[in-house]
Amino acid sequence: MKRNLEIKELFLKHFEKPVTELKFSNLYELLVCVMLSAQCTDKRVNLITPDLFKAYPDIKSLANANLSSLKTYIQTCSFFNNKAQNLIKMAKAVCENFDGEIPLDEQNLKSLAGVGQKTAHVVLIEWCGANFMAVDTHVFRVSHRLGLSKAKTPEATEEDLTRIFKDNLNYLHQAMVLFGRYTCKAKKPLCKECFLNHLCKSKDKELK
Template structure:
């Protein structure tokens, strides 16, 4: 790792040492549901949806036996709610039938579940057990490009590049970079003047010199 990348890593770890997901969950069951719902949807919106969802379906067994129309009604304010409702029930049935009603906390089993791709699986592992894995969402993808720590064309390829680059503390970096992208290095009107990495950002330097 080059000195610049070492500095970037250290600053993220120092700044976001105790960072946590903004999704609200109590256990692995609630976690996987929250993460599945959060695809193309704000965490704040998910947090408004899940209280009534979990009140009606408090565990994986109840979700596996849920009525599809009821699930759709409960999550209808979420983007792509119809497909998500179908996948939530399919996921739950698979966990009940193949994993003794326990959410499997390993990548291979998670990615075999309906609605769980590589990013979702890694977020679940990151948040659920602090696994040393990197999940790349839109925020991390954007930040990685701006800081020029990844040239990948897809989020999954970006995750592989960042994993190879940083190697350790990937769960902490994931959580920190997400918050950094959400509140500082925003897609529109990034807060460059208050950014703790602006001395390492070519885009910021170009703005100052333009």
């Protein structure tokens, strides 16, 4: 569809090879950051992780972490109790089942505690440049406002976007995240400044 192709091309033009705003220096840090970012802002995660990674610099140290101590480092993160448990379980599984090496395929990543499809896809997008789409709250909102999907769930929305866009999904995912975060915001979106205004299915609606 011509309109969908134009949306795709404009995203790729306005966001040239975008990357996550999460700060990390290796695969271990990336996975932990993405796990922490579920229902939490990247800004908050970036405030948490410097001290966290000083205390637990690698997968082995995280696997051996004391649960109560770990919680003190991530207590300002949403759902920190569950996330702390999952981080330790994840690290133990990596050490026990994958010789301490974080797996880089979707199914094995999803076998780890706290790692669902979205988390696995984001890790593979950022670390490997994999041609995957991942749907967070920003991508879900943008997709529906633009009329790219009417799906009720992130998983079904991901299927719609994958079918529509086909390639460059890694860049399109991050472009849509940034677009949703700074332009097509949940409250008071910047419609007048939007480069997709002429293609938007929601532009005439009251978005407050």
